[in-house]
Amino acid sequence: MALTYKALGDIDNTIKAYNKAIELNPSKYNAYYNLSLLYKDKKNIVKAVYYAEKCLEINSEDEEVYSLLSNYFEDLKVIHDMNKFKEMSDVIIANRLDDNLKDCRNSVYTRDIFSRD
Secondary structure, eight states: OHHHHHHTTOHHHHHHHHHHHHHHOTTOHHHHHHHHHHHHHTTOHHHHHHHHHHHHHHOTTOHHHHHHHHHHHHTOOOOOOHHHHHHHOSOEEESSOOGGGGGGGGGEEESOTTSOO
């Protein structure tokens, strides 16, 4: 069913069909793989990575999926201006709360909850 929707260009129903396939068979590798590709095309890298990682849970030695993941991260933009980065970001995930992030502390998620790390 998903392939039919995809051929018709109906991406939303394609995604629903793959999710249904996963619901019926959680080890359905191809559904995860294709969802990863669909979300990449939709520019939703977070979901693309999530579904690629689900593929690796099923087959941790799949070099094609590792290649997909590396391509996903190549497309990410690096912002060198910290103020511009903070303006653009709704949420910031950081290893530790640095002095540069204190002015936007409410938007920062970190494992460094006591600022001692």
